[in-house]
Amino acid sequence: MLDVLTWVTGVAALLLAAWCGWSASRDEPTKDWHFIGMAVVTVLALAQLVVGIVQLARGEKPDQGTTIFVAYLLGALACVPVAGFMSLAERTRWGSVTVAAGGVVLAVLEVRLYDIWGG
Template sequence: MFTPLTVAVAVAALALAAWCGLAAYRDQPTKDWHFAGMAVVTVLALAQLVVGIVQLSRGRDADGGSVIFVSYLLGCAAAVPGVGFLSLAERTRWGSATVAAGAVVLAVLQVRLYDVWGGGGA
């Protein structure tokens, strides 16, 4: 796996979580700028999905198993768009809180994805 991309996704997800968490604290729904941030994080997660699939197709295997690795990649790619759609349905502060929670989940998934690939040194 490409570790700098994994770190970039995690950092971008945590920045999005902080930004949307602040909006929830201020009693604001998600706004257009939040969706732009979600798009950036989603593009990074999709790039990670492509890199992971390419690594597997080149014959490299994940220590935790290829099926679990691909499952985590797909979950990472779907985490932020999923909560983004939920925040459209909930146009209150809880929509922003949902995006913040989903972004934290994405950051945690990055740590687990790193471990499944074999970077954790277990």
Template sequence: MLTPLTVTLAVAALALAAWCGWAAYRDQPTKDWHFIGMAVVTLLALVQLVVGVVQLAQGRDPADGAVIFVSYLVGVLACVPVVGLVSLTERTKWGSLTVVAGAVVLAVLQVRLYDIWGGGTGA
């Protein structure tokens, strides 16, 4: 797997979490700028999905199997859009906190994804 991309995505997700956490701390809902941030993270996740699938197609095999690998990639991609939609229906600081939760989950999934691919091998 592309380790730099994994790290970038994890850092971006944590930054998004901190940003929305700050909004929640100030008792604010998610704003347009937050949604642009979510879009950036989602775009990175989409790139990761494509890169992952391309590497599978090239015959490289994740340590824990292709099915788990792809389901994690899809889960990563779904994370932020889902919490983004929830924060649209919950225009309070709780909506912002929901985005924090989703972004943290995404960062944790990146760590798992790294393990599933088999550590640094094949990077």
């Protein structure tokens, strides 16, 4: 697994969480800029999924099993978009809180992916 991509995705997710948390503390809903940030983090997670699948196709194996690795990759990819859609339904500060929580969850998933791969 590309360790750099994993750490960049995790840090970007935490930055998104901090940004949306800041907006929530100021009683603001998610705005267009937040959705651009979510798109960037989602593209990083998509790149990670592609790299992970390519490495599996080349015969490399994660330490803790291929099935759980792929499941975590798919969960990491879905985490921020699902939080973004939920924030659209809740156009108050709680929408920002939802995205902040999604960013924290993605960061935790990144640490777990690193462990699963054998980091």
